[in-house]
Amino acid sequence: MNLILLGLVAVTEIFALYNRGGGPLLSHLVLTGATFVCIAVCVFQRKKIRFKFTFAETAYALFAAIFVISMFFSLTPEFGLAELLLFINAGILLAVFSNLNFGEKVLNYFSWALICIATADTLIGFFIYTRTPFPRLAGTFIDLSAPYTSFGNDFANFLLLILPLALFQLLHRHERVTTRILAILATSILFAGFLLTFSRGAWLNLLAVIILAGILWIVRRIKRARKPEMAKGSWLRMAISIVLAILLVIGLQFVRSQKFQTNSFLLKATMQADEGFASADERLDFWKGAIQIIKDRPIFGGGILSFKFLYPKYQPDFGANWDHPHNIFLKIGVENGVFAAVLFALFLIFTAAAILPFLYKNTGHIGVFFMAGAVGAFGHNLVDYNFIVANFIFAMVFIAIGLSFTKGQKRLIDAKIPLGVMAVISLCLVFIGLHDGYYNIYFKKGREQLANKQYDAAVVNLEKSQNLFWRRDLENHLAIAYRVQYKQTGKPEWREKEVKLLESLAPKTADAAILSRLGELYAEDKRFADAEKLFEKALNSDPQNRLRYYYQLLSVRRSQAEPIVEKMASRTRALLFGYTEALKSNRHVTILTDNPTYASQLYGFLDMKTEKVEFDKIWFAEFVKFAAQYGSSMQIPIAL
Structure with a gap:
């Protein structure tokens, strides 16, 4: 049974990797189905299972409960389905797998399966x-239609989970020479791939895991006056793997250099690459802003993805915003409140307290290497957030495997009630997933048709998808579809639909773009006073990411013959100068936003003709550079 359950996890992982690492909703739906099948298998085999819940599992259960409760107080209720499915399914798998008895033979098979999957990827x-x-190398964590949005850090996090398992097989005794050769080849491939992700955070965390493992090894040797057993020739195999990895990196860099630019390891490691210290500085700003947001909403947070909408209030640099604060505890604190963040931290603390004695006594056990992978992955999430399906589920299953060795045979309870509760929860998740998965088909079709200018069909499918429990940015797409239909047909009912839709959202939305668009409609209807209020609200809500809001506010004031306040003009000029510097390095791929368009228009609006000419030259140069790099995947800016 254990091998079947681990096999289900491996199959789910394969699908997640195929689906860009498990970020899209479909991977979460597959995870939900796989979790339900796991529970069904356990119910069928319940006589073979006994449960014992530790402090770690209890802390995670309480975290999951607070997570669900916080969703009812969210400022962004349209988001959260993917996170709900991810965290709750992970909790169910944690509870199940931590109460199974895993033999080393089964775990050895499982580790080889994961190594093969990761090597293929x-x-x-x-x-x-x-x-x-x-x-950067991103494995399958990439959208080939838009390669500039690939997820190298997420792939590096995935490899952090697998590399310790490859190391175990490298150091382990194998009777067959072919097995030893496979271990060498797999380790060298995975290590080369890990280096080519150019993820400094992941590099540092691998180094930290190695140091922690070394400390544990030294302490155990001193205490027991002998070193843990290692297979004969382990150091030689390790050296061969490192040499092969280096040769592989050199070869891949050479092949790539024939067509594209390559990153320098030295410049990347010493913070002298294109972004310099900007990445580290931005993370510090994210963390400071996240702490302020948590102070503002400490109990239940702002909701899933609320950081993107709440951080601009504290954002120091234009355009440097993100969906999360690059730290798992701060992300949970911002989105779900202090109690949820504390409970998640307690889950990890209790896990460490339970597992450390086992790790100390069994430094050569395969379970130690599963835990090393989990430590590396969670450590990486202290300076980033990479927990999509492919990564988080493995991390939680690895922790569950570690906890399974700490349970013993005391205070075991019958599996009937725990499995019954988990079956009900899993069934609810299946229903939610099937419901939103079904209507998400229409949503996906509508988005694709809108992009392909099939506007009639797009409206039909987007309206059908309004039955979604979590609508995400459905209203934005629907408003665009109504707008285009009005422009093409001139029929007033399309405009009325858009106005009605946006007016229903405006009082409660955290998205400044909704306010901006409604303000545009009011301005077109000569309702300048109402439009000005909405533009001011949008600008105050998000003053550091969209130049569009500055242009709209200045334009509507000019329409009312209001003089431009010098304070506002000075603020806009300073922002334009700062943005021009950001455009020179195409920071955060700003060339793909509408900011260059509105920056050019604002220079003209403020009668800064010389600066406008200079800006347009920079814009064109960056556009040419980016288009030359990414070719047809780049869309030409309309105003260029």
Whole structure:
């Protein structure tokens, strides 16, 4: 049974990797189905299972409960389905797998399966790395239609989970020479792929895991006056793997350099690459802003993805915003409140307290290497957030495997009630997933049709998808569809639909873009006073990411023959100068936003003709550079 359950996890992982690492909703739906099947298998085999819940599992259950409760107080209720499915399914798998008895033979098979999956993904990544312009290896964590939005850090986090397992097989005794050769090859491929992700945070965390493992090894040797057993020739195999990895990196860099630019390891490691210290500085700003947001809403947070909408209030630099604060505890604190963040931290603390004695006594056990992967992955999430399906589920299953060795045979309870509760929860998640999965088909079709200018069909499918429990940005797409239909047909009912839709959202939305668009409609209807209020609200809500709001507010004031206040003009000029510097390095791929368009228009609006000419030259140069790198995947800015 244990092998079947681990096999289900491995199959789910394969699908998640195929689906860009598990970020899209479909991966969460597959995870939900796989979790339900796991529970069904356990119910069928319940006589073989006994449960014992530790402090770690209890803390996670309380965290999950607070997570669900916080969703009812969210400022962004349209988001959260993916996170709900991810965290609750992970909790169910944690409870189940931590109460199974795993033999080393089963775990050995499981580790080899994961190593093979990761190696195959990395080999695919090598092929993509040498044939696409994205400057970092991302495995299958990439959208080939928009390679500039690939997820190298997420792939590095995935490899952090698997590399310790490859190391175990490298150091382990194997009777067959072919097995030893496979271990060497797999380790060298995975390590080369890990280096080519150019993820400094992941590099540091791998180093931290190695140091922690070394400390544990030294302490155990001193205490027991002998070193833990290692297979003969382990150091030689490790050295061969490192040499092969280095040769592989050199070869891949050479092949890539024939078509595309390559990153320098030295410049990247010493913070002298294109972004310099900007990445580290922005993270510090994110953390400071997240702490302020938590102070504003400490109990239940602002809701899933609320950081994107709440951070601009504290954002120091224009355009440097993100969906999360690059720290798992701050993310949970911002979105779900202090209590949820504390409970999640307690879950990890209790896990460490329970597992450390086992790790100390069994430094050569395969369970130690599963835990090393989990430590590396969670450590990486202290300076980033990479927990999509492919990564978080493995991290939680690895922790569950570690906890399974700490349970013993005391205070065991019958599995009937725990499995019954988990079955009900899982069934509810299946219903929610099927419901939103069904209507998400229409939503996805509508988005694609809107992008392909099939506006009639887009409206039909987007309106059908309004039955979604979590609508995400459905209203934005629907408003665009109504707008285009009005422009094409001139029929007033389309405009009325858009106004009605946006007016229903405006009083409660955290998205300044909704206010901006409604203000545009009011301005077109000569309702300048109402439009000005909405533009001011949008600008105050998000003063550091959209130049559009500045242009709209200044334009509507000019329409009312209001003089431009010098304070506002000075603020806009300073922002334009700062943005021009950001455009020179295309920071955060700003060339793909509408900010260059509105920056050019604002220079003209403020009668800064010389500056406008200079800005347009910079804009064109960056556009040409980016288009040359990414080719047809780049859309030409309308105003250029």
